Amino acid sequence: GIQVEQSPPDLILQEGANSTLRCNFSDSVNNLQWFHQNPWGQLINLFYIPSGTKQNGRLSATTVATERYSLLYISSSQTTDSGVYFCAVRSRYNTDKLIFGTGTRLQVFP
Amino acid sequence: GAGVSQSPRYKVAKRGQDVALRCDPISGHVSLFWYQQALGQGPEFLTYFQNEAQLDKSGLPSDRFFAERPEGSVSTLKIQRTQQEDSAVYLCASRPGASEKLFFGSGTQLSVL
Numbered sequence: 638g639i640q641v642e643q644s645p646p647d648l649i650l651q652e653g654a655n656s657t658l659r660c661n662f663s664d665s666v667n668n669l670q671w672f673h674q675n676p677w678g679q680l681i682n683l684f685y686i687p688s689g690t691k692q693n694g695r696l697s698a699t700t701v702a703t704e705r706y707s708l709l710y711i712s713s714s715q716t717t718d719s720g721v722y723f724c725a726v727r728s729r730y731n732t733d734k735l736i737f738g739t740g741t742r743l744q745v746f747p
Numbered sequence: 748g749a750g751v752s753q754s755p756r757y758k759v760a761k762r763g764q765d766v767a768l769r770c771d772p773i774s775g776h777v778s779l780f781w782y783q784q785a786l787g788q789g790p791e792f793l794t795y796f797q798n799e800a801q802l803d804k805s806g807l808p809s810d811r812f813f814a815e816r817p818e819g820s821v822s823t824l825k826i827q828r829t830q831q832e833d834s835a836v837y838l839c840a841s842r843p844g845a846s847e848k849l850f851f852g853s854g855t856q857l858s859v860l
Contacts, residue, residue: 668847678836680790680851687847723789725849733778734803735849737789 639664639728641738648743650714658709658741660724668727669700670735671709675720683709683722714745749773751852753839759858760829768824768855772841779822780849781814782838790838796822829859 640663650656660669671683684691684698686707691698695714700707707724721742725735752771760766772779778797782790783806792806798819807814811829816822826833836854 670847670849672851677853678856679853680838680840682848682850685846685848725790733795733797734780734792734806736792737782740789 639666639726639736641724641726641736643722643724643738643741645741646739648741650743650745652715652745652747654714654745655710655712656714656743658711658722658743660707660709660726660738662705662707662724662726662738664705665729666702666705666726667729668735669702669707670725671698671707672723672725673718673720674723674740680723711743714743716745716747719743719745751839751841751850753837753852753855755855756853757856757858759860762830762859763828764859765825765827766829766857768826768837768857770822770824770839770841770852772820772822772839773843773850774820775843776841776850777819777844778842779816780840780842781822781824782840783808784836784838784854786835793824793837826857829857831859833857834859 673681688702695712697710721740725737781793784790794814795803796816811827813825838854840849840851
């Protein structure tokens with residue numbers, strides 16, 4: 638099945654810093670979503686972005702489907718950005734299930 | 748409701764006990780998914796419903812796991828004869844018919860002793 642790898646696995650930042658999280662996938666996809674899992678375990682949908690670029694406040698994401706990767710940019714990080722960031726993809730050859738990546742654990746310190 | 752609701756929030760079971768986990772999706776959402784998340788891992792797909800039809804159950808780890816959505820809204824994930832390796836957070840997600848975005852509940856944390 639499709640493999641989804643995220644990097645870096647862990648990231649420690651001081652408040653105000655910028656960061657880039659990467660998601661690589663091993664096959665063609667027709668659905669890619671980024672999620673933030675907060676320290677209480679709640680998964681929040683950040684972006685639905687199978688291709689192109691989107692921005693939402695301090696967050697933006699870019700997916701280059703032909704090269705099989707996606708990037709999540711966090712600017713001016715805040716302590717509330719802490720948690721685990723997952724990308725999840727759906728293979729264009731498969732059913733409706735989203736396959737989650739390994740995650741990037743972000744800690745933002747004041 | 749405003750979001751996906753799961754109950755109970757926490758469940759402790761003795762090994763061999765049967766458990767039932769409930770998911771109330773967002774009203775009107777056609778698709779419903781169950782995921783299992785082990786500590787420190789990403790969510791792993793278990794099963795998927797479109798309305799009352801279970802279209803994919805390829806992720807269910809054994810025949811002890813059973814899911815249903817009889818009226819196309821509330822879903823129940825049942826685990827029979829629980830074992831320690833079943834300990835995990837069980838997440839439910841729903842999606843409206845016209846959108847690809849997935850919305851998750853807070854999960855049920857199952858601990859099997």
